[in-house]
Amino acid sequence: MNEKINLQDLAALSAKKSNIDAQEAEAFLKELIKTIQETLLNGDLVRIKNLGTFKRLAVSARESVDVTTGNRVIIPAHYKISFTPDNGLAHAVNEPFSLFDTLELDDTEEINNEFDNKEKGADHRSDILPDNEEPVVRIEEPPLFTNTDSDPEKTLQQLTYPPFQYVKIKNQRSRGLWGTLFYTILIICLTSFLAYLYMLDKTDIAVTLLSDNDIETPNLQKNTVFMKDSTAIDSITVKEDSTTIIPTTIIDVPTTPEDTDEIIESTKQHTMRSGDRLTLIALNEYGHKVFWVYLYEENKDSIKNPNIVPKGTIIRIPPASKYGINKNDPESVQKAVELQQKYTNL
Amino acid sequence: MNSTELTTELAQKLLLSKKEVAQRLDDAIAVITAELLKNNSVALYNFGTLEIKKRDERISVNPASGKRMLVPPKLIVKFKTANILKEKLKEETI
Numbered sequence: 001m002n003e004k005i006n007l008q009d010l011a012a013l014s015a016k017k018s019n020i021d022a023q024e025a026e027a028f029l030k031e032l033i034k035t036i037q038e039t040l041l042n043g044d045l046v047r048i049k050n051l052g053t054f055k056r057l058a059v060s061a062r063e064s065v066d067v068t069t070g071n072r073v074i075i076p077a078h079y080k081i082s083f084t085p086d087n088g089l090a091h092a093v094n095e096p097f098s099l100f101d102t103l104e105l106d107d108t109e110e111i112n113n114e115f116d117n118k119e120k121g122a123d124h125r126s127d128i129l130p131d132n133e134e135p136v137v138r139i140e141e142p143p144l145f146t147n148t149d150s151d152p153e154k155t156l157q158q159l160t161y162p163p164f165q166y167v168k169i170k171n172q173r174s175r176g177l178w179g180t181l182f183y184t185i186l187i188i189c190l191t192s193f194l195a196y197l198y199m200l201d202k203t204d205i206a207v208t209l210l211s212d213n214d215i216e217t218p219n220l221q222k223n224t225v226f227m228k229d230s231t232a233i234d235s236i237t238v239k240e241d242s243t244t245i246i247p248t249t250i251i252d253v254p255t256t257p258e259d260t261d262e263i264i265e266s267t268k269q270h271t272m273r274s275g276d277r278l279t280l281i282a283l284n285e286y287g288h289k290v291f292w293v294y295l296y297e298e299n300k301d302s303i304k305n306p307n308i309v310p311k312g313t314i315i316r317i318p319p320a321s322k323y324g325i326n327k328n329d330p331e332s333v334q335k336a337v338e339l340q341q342k343y344t345n346l
Numbered sequence: 347m348n349s350t351e352l353t354t355e356l357a358q359k360l361l362l363s364k365k366e367v368a369q370r371l372d373d374a375i376a377v378i379t380a381e382l383l384k385n386n387s388v389a390l391y392n393f394g395t396l397e398i399k400k401r402d403e404r405i406s407v408n409p410a411s412g413k414r415m416l417v418p419p420k421l422i423v424k425f426k427t428a429n430i431l432k433e434k435l436k437e438e439t440i
Contacts, residue, residue: 005381007391010374017373028360028370033393035355039347041434049349051375052423079435081394083425089379093398093421100418105405160404344411 040081052085268317272309285317287327293339294323306343382423392430399424 005013011026018025036046036054045055061077137338172248278292285291296306299315309315326332349353349371357367378388378396387397403419427435 003384003386004395005386005388007389010377010381010388010390013377014349014370014374017377018370020370025370025374028356029374030368030391031356031359032352032371032374033350033390035359037393037431037434038351041438046352047348048371048375050372051378054425058423074435079438080436081425081427081431083394083396083423085423089382089423091380092383093423095383095421097418097420100403100420102418105416323430 048086050086050088052083052089055082055084056080057082142305267319270312270315270317272311272315274311278303278306278309278315281315281317286320286325288333288336290333290336290340291323291325291327293336293343294318294325296343297323297339390428392428394431395426395430397424397426398422 007026007029011029014029015022015025032274036048039046040054040056043056045053047053056156059078059080062075064073065071066073091098107175139231164178268285270276278295279289282292282295283289286294292306295315295317296303296317299313302315320326324332325336349368353364353367353371356362356371357364360367362370373396381388382396382398385398387395389395398421401420401422404417406415406417407413
């Protein structure tokens with residue numbers, strides 16, 4: 001490994017192989033090299049079977065830089081010897097790397113992905129199938145065993161298959177729970193929609209509330225009956241709880257909205273303390289500090305400079321609706337920003 | 347000059363039969379190949395050195411299709427010309 005074989009070593013080795021004297025072999029090799037060299041110097045190429053081709057190539061003159069002096073030098077035109085290994089030798093030498101192949105780069109990722117997908121494909125199938133089909137199979141299997149097999153075998157199977165049965169029951173239960181969840185969400189959606197309707201038509205509250213409640217409860221009972229069919233006993237209690245809760249919320253919602261709205265709408269008052277700033281109040285009241293401009297607009301009579309508000313100043317906090325303040329509306333915020341620029345430039 | 351011509355010339359110079367020369371040439375080349383495969387470098391006195399070098403992988407672009415290709419690394423036989431031969435080559439004028 002990584003040894004340097006000189007002519008003497010080579011002669012000794014080839015002498016052994018050819019069953020000749022080492023000196024004779026060396027003489028032969030020297031003559032061989034001399035002949036090749038002479039031929040090359042004469043401008044002919046030398047093709048040696050199983051080794052390769054030696055060729056004399058012309059190199060044109062080129063400019064270079066002298067490393068030591070930094071001066072530009074011109075390397076004159078000259079010849080060089082090129083060696084091209086024979087195909088057999090090249091392949092034999094490249095044996096350790098022969099597994100590599102030239103790849104098209106743009107497609108490499110796709111190829112890899114396809115490969116991965118193909119690999120995963122089998123897994124996917126095995127992943128997907130159990131969810132859809134295996135539960136059914138599992139449900140069918142245990143009764144078959146219990147019915148047909150004799151007692152000792154049956155006990156064996158029960159010993160070996162308990163996880164299956166457990167999984168089966170769990171699946172059913174989880175399905176029941178999912179069902180109840182789905183129906184409760186549906187009911188909540190319905191009730192909220194109805195509540196929204198009540199807010200729109202306040203005059204008809206009492207009438208619609210009563211009638212809708214009458215309609216709603218039978219629906220729920222239907223749901224619970226359906227749930228009973230799907231053998232989820234726990235879910236029924238949950239269902240009944242939800243039915244009792246939801247009507248109360250329906251009644252509560254329509255009675256309050258007007259009052260609460262009025263409370264929010266009314267103008268508040270705030271006494272400035274040390275550390276208070278208009279932006280902070282705006283952030284607390286309207287959810288965005290940029291709305292301080294409206295606080296300033298509202299209190300222009302008492303605030304001379306919005307940056308310096310004296311302690312103890314009582315400012316009025318206008319209702320959000322007065323200036324169309326809505327932190328979630330980009331337009332409203334933009335308007336405030338424009339106002340802010342106006343005031344800060346003053 | 348191919349192998350047969352080389353054999354003929356050597357046979358004339360060494361006063362040996364062509365068959366004998368061809369046999370010795372084949373043996374010598376077999377030994378060189380075997381040594382190269384062992385990752386040894388073979389120095390041919392006053393001529394040059396044959397050795398194994400690793401060419402790194404590289405990205406090349408096919409000028410016709412413009413596709414980028416990843417050329418894998420490979421081991422090659424490199425011939426390093428001896429200095430004496432280089433001097434001789436320099437003396438030759440183009």
